[in-house]
Amino acid sequence: MRSHYCGDLLEVAAGEQVTVAGWIHQQRDLGGLAFLQVRDRSGIIQVAIDPDQEELLSVAKSLRNEFVVSVTGKVRNRPADMVNSEMATGSIEVTAEVITILNKSAPPAILVNEHEEVSEELRLKYRYLDLRRPEMQQKLLFRNKVAKKLRDFLEAENFADIETPILTKATPEGARDYLVPSRTNKGSFFALPQSPQLFKQLLMMSGFDRYYQIVRCFRDEDLRADRQPEFTQLDIETSFMDEEAIMGMMEKMIRQVFTECLDVELGDFPRMPYAEAMRRFGSDKPDLRVAMELVDVADLLKAVEFKVFAGPANDDKGRVAVICVPGGAELSRKQIDQYGEYVGRYGAKGLAWIKVNEPGKGVDGVQSPIAKFLNDELIDQIVARSGANSGDILLFGADSNRVVTDALGALRLKVAEDRGLVEDSWKPLWVVDFPMFEEDGGQLHALHHPFTAPKENDADKLRAAPTATLSRAYDMVLNGCEIGGGSVRIHDQAIQAAVFDILGIEKQEAEEKFGFLLEALKYGCPPHGGIAFGLDRLVMLMVGADSIRDVIAFPKTTTASCPLTSAPSRVSEAQLEELAIKSTAVKEEQ
CATH class of the missing domain: 2.40.50.140 (Nucleic acid-binding proteins)
Incomplete structure (x- = not known):
């Protein structure tokens, strides 16, 4: 033809x-x-x-x-x-x-041969027409090219492509599971995997040494531009390699993909401890294309009469920090107020500011509603520490450490995007030395997952100081997006039991949820570790798309629905009865 x-x-x-x-x-x-x-x-x-x-x-x-x-x-x-x-x-x-x-064709519901501003709902409803557009086809064909290059690299490194089950049991991966009722075991449910985590560890215990899989994963969580209820990840696990060896190999893989697909040399992958990333950038996935950083000034403000600053400055759990926006003194009061509303989303109660006109002249060299609470020496010290020059603006956060870090971290990116302060480049890095646990509501949770190995390989010491323990986890970050995350896994039964104890997982619960894993640990488990890359997110970055929906053939909306097929949809009463399920939603409507 x-x-x-x-x-x-x-x-x-x-x-x-x-x-x-x-x-x-x-x-x-x-x-x-x-x-x-x-x-x-x-x-x-x-x-x-x-x-x-x-x-x-x-x-x-x-x-x-x-x-x-x-x-x-x-x-x-x-x-x-x-x-x-x-x-x-x-x-x-x-x-x-x-x-x-x-x-022949009916008049198309959306234009294919020219750009047309239409709602995403309409694009997804007529996705087959949307996908005919050359720019969409180029993105999906590019995705195919990236996937092939990843496969080629791993095959050359002696990794084996092995499939793991889609119908499995619920495991704690940090999000809700999608549940699938069993017809043959009425009242019981499968869960769709949030990741193949436990199975890939079992493959290492089975002696398969190097495994990979481009696999669909499922998470029933609130959606954003870079999230979908079903997504694709490149899943990797390997035995007899420590974190340095794993990170080195993964760097090599991503460098090669960028070189072969974009003709881009990524340069160095610096290592940054989690604590430093949070302190300097207010994020565990810092965008190094933005030069602005969070600068702590609490030590300078402990004795001021301004309680908004003095309170957090004298609180062990408080933080007072500032970001210096180059040329920001030109911002209007309305714009500053809008940024104040923006940080309010992160719990901040307001946004204090100082416009710098003449550095080194104390109060007379700045413009600010809070200048009256500060003396010449303090203002000069803050200006000097922040590195501000004439024409800059200082934006302050003063609250709990969490609120200030989150609010200023987000504001840093928002201001940079609004004012064209994002460098046009690729800035990769590894974030390492994550805390093993984080506290929320008086309960400790695994920052990654409960199978991540601690740096402290002593069960008694781990139990004695869990919040002071760092994990052997590592995240690959590119331009402010986490594109891959992994860790060395626990292969010692005593350490795994200690982690479960710290997380409040009773022995019976651990046996019920992970008995098969705990049993396998008894039979000569090798040291192993791995990583998973979000393929959708990686391709989104590489093609310069704003959303992962632009690099997925048939994505869902932000309400986890499909306008094309009208999924999810109701099923018949006969089907529900066969599964021994009754729908309360149907009852309420009736």
Whole structure:
């Protein structure tokens, strides 16, 4: 039905006969002359119908956008003054000899041949039309290329691609599970995996040494631009490698993918401890393209009469910090108030500020409603420590450590984006030395998951000081996005039991949820560790998309629904009865 893809015709000699097939991208009727643009996934080619081809001209004039056609004709070079430099194939065209209409199309619900501002709901409802658009096809084909390069690298490093179950049991991965009722075991449920974590550890215990899988995972959680209820990750696990070896190999893999897919050299991957990332950037995934940092000034403000500063400055759990915005003194009061509302989302009660006019002149060199609470020496010290210059603005956070860190960390990125302070570059790093546990509501939780190994390989010491213990975890961060996270795993039964104890997981509960893992640890478990990369998020960054929905063929909306298929949907009472389930939602409606 076709001899060539449209985009491949540049490699065909002029005068050679070809057949292409695809969709009508555009039709131009010039009276005695007609031109068509035919599109397939490889690109667009112009088809010319000469004036003496009356029958073909009649067929060409009947064509509409998105009709499916095949065209047979000869390739020819376009005259120099007719070359279209905006098309990859703009230097050639096909002179039509045969045009066959393979299928007609109704007027498309969304435009394919030009950019149109339509709602995402409409795009997802007519996703098959949205995916015909060249930019969407390029993104998905690029995703395919990235996945292949990742596979090629891992296969060359002797990793084996092994599938793990989709129907499994609920495990604590930090989000809600999607549950699947069992018909054959009424009242019991499978869970869709949040990750293959336990199975890949079992594969290491089985002697498979190096495993990988590009796998679908499921999390029933609130959605954002970089989250979906079902997503794809590159899952990796390996035995007899410590964290340095694993990170080194993963760096090499990501460097190679960027070089081969984008012709980009990523440069160094610095290592940054979690505590430093939170202190300097207010985030465990710092965007190093933004030069602004959080600067602590609590020690300078303990004796001031301004309680907004003095309270947190004298509280062991408080923090007073500042970010210096270059050229920010030009911000209006309205803009500053809007930033104040923004940090309010993170619990901040307000946003104090100082505009720096002349550094070194104390109160007389600044403009601020809080200047009256500070003396010349304090202002000069704050200005000097923050590195502020004339024309800058200082934005303060004063509250609990958590509120200040979260609020200023988010504000730093918001201001940088608004004011064009984000460097156009790639800035990767590893964040390491995470705390083993975090406290929430008086209860300790694993910062990653309960199978992450602690740096303190002594069960008694771990129990004695759990919050002071660091884990052997590591996250790969790129331009403010965590693209991969992993750790060395616990392979010692005593350490695993201690972690469960600290987390308040009773022996009976541990046996019920993880008995198979605990049993396997008895039989010669090797030291092992791994990492998982979010493939959707990685590709999103590489193609410069704003949302992972742009690099997933059939994504869900932010309400975890599919406008295309109207999923999720109700099922019949007969199906529910077969599964021994009653729906309270149906009852309430009735």
